[in-house]
Amino acid sequence: MGRQHTQAYRQMPDVEVAVVYDRRPERAQAFAQEFGVPIANDFQELLNRCDIVDVCVPTHRHAEYALPAIEAGKAVVSEKPLARTLDECERIVEAVHRHKAIFMPAHVLRFFPEYRTAHFLVKDGAVGTVAAVRMRRGGDYPRAESDWYADFNKSGGVILDLIIHDFDWLLWTLGEAERVYAKALTFRNLDHLDYALVTIRFKNGAIAYVEGVWCDPSGFKVNYEICGDAGMLEYDSTKQVALRTAVRAEGGAGGGVQVPSNPAVNDPYYLELRHFVDCVKAGTTPEITVEDGYKAVRLALAAIESAQTGKVVRL
């Protein structure tokens, strides 16, 4: 995600990626070479050399870096989820308020046009009162160099890491959640395989259902449908595709892979970070607040608790 964010910043004439820090020097070195960005030898040095801190470390280290950055008076954008535990989230919320920091949890889904458009359509009454929402997200198991996704204590599995995107969208669009019930493969100790089915009841009577997939060899795909008493919205990333490219494999028949894409002038990461930078410059609160980040983690951890205990968890 550090690469993705850097590419977005490099499109902004008013932003300079001033310095990079990674606790693994070889990673910092590779990054510095790729983007021509100077390296900080420690995190304090990074804090001394920038105005905005963008935290793209694994989930279990979010608080470790976000807290000192907030305390140093920096504007901070931190990858989702806000933190690995609710206790860490509370400390971040408290620090943001104490230091009046400009802070944004990077729930980038809100800047994906297919999700942003749906949110505002629902808010404008396009489907009337919402009754049922179904959302699916996922593909094959994520692979990182350190394989930290596979460590539940670090990533929180498919619920905390992946479908928290959908949870945030739901909370943003439908308001407060009342209770959650979930089933998941997270605790089965299967080799690089996770899957979760989560049902959420909202205070307004809507029922949402989110499927998190880290076990589908056919690749990453998302879909949703939002049903209300005056209509329905649906989106399916396998169907709404503007461009498909297929190239024949070298040496003859078969083996070609089709790559679907939806080209756009601005990608969602740019839009997200542009919004954040604008807020920093204007001194305003980003549209994704630290409380939003907290609520999404609280819902995700409640879903995990339900999957673990087999009980309905009330929020």
Added chain:
Amino acid sequence: MKVKVGIMSFAHLHADSYAHCLLENPSAEFVGIADHDPERARAKAQQYGVQAFESYESLLASDVQAVIICSENARHAQLAQMAAATGKHILCEKPLMTMLEDGKAMLAAAQGAGVHLFTAFPCRFSPAFQEMKETVASGAIGEVLALRGTNRGVNPGGWFNDPALAGGGAMMDHTVHVADLMRLLTGQEIVEVYAETGNNMYHAGYEDTAMLTLTLQSGVFATLDSSWSRPKRTFPTWGDVTLAVIGTRGIVEMDMFAQYLVHYDERGGRIRQVFWGDNIDYLMIDEFLRVVAGGERQVLATGEDGYKAAAVAIAGYESVRRGEPVAVVY
């Protein structure tokens, strides 16, 4: 020899499909119709060119060998017991029953009379489902870990919105087909149910939205969306039956009625999906006729299958009452 069949009640919309299947099947003789509503019996009999019986008793007193029951859900038990008492074989519309006692009485009546009692679960006959079942059985996707199903539809209105006759709303109407497919696919019983229901679609005294989470004997878990969540005027078809199986080595996903073309209908002012796949009602009725004629049951769902699927929906209501997952009582 043709199998003589009567239809008991046209309350359920599927009766029309079954009537067509009987008329088209060379092994069937569609004898006639009886109904709670004699006017409907006359109208339908005229439509299909068959005899209108003035009462269920008179239909059952005729020489029909078998009946198809398409009454309101809550009346299945009474009609099935009447049919069994006169020695008629029975194909009963789903859900088999709305209360466990009714289902038990139906099974006992059929067994006591030595007649067949089958449940109308045509989805079993879908070639897509049959191939999915073979794929799973072959081990191609490894060990089955989880299932995800939907049977979403449009609110049918009428007696379906009267819980006294329907036994509930969307959850009673739409849980059993996919619950049955899950049982058939895994060979396992559903042992626990958690259900969330809502009524934000129609704001009435029945649930129009239902999301069930199911646990099977081996710990395999599943979800089943049985909501009437398809928009009534603009959705391009009646609904769907989908089922996905998540295995240790892969996934197989079925969208049973995805075999359609799209019709942009200028005169009707809407977009429609026109299904071109196999008629699974016909395949089901065809096997029913063969079994009544003395053949072996192969795919057709038994009364017990219908009972077990309906018990899952009944457990769903208990879960809603208690606000927690409950064991399925069979």
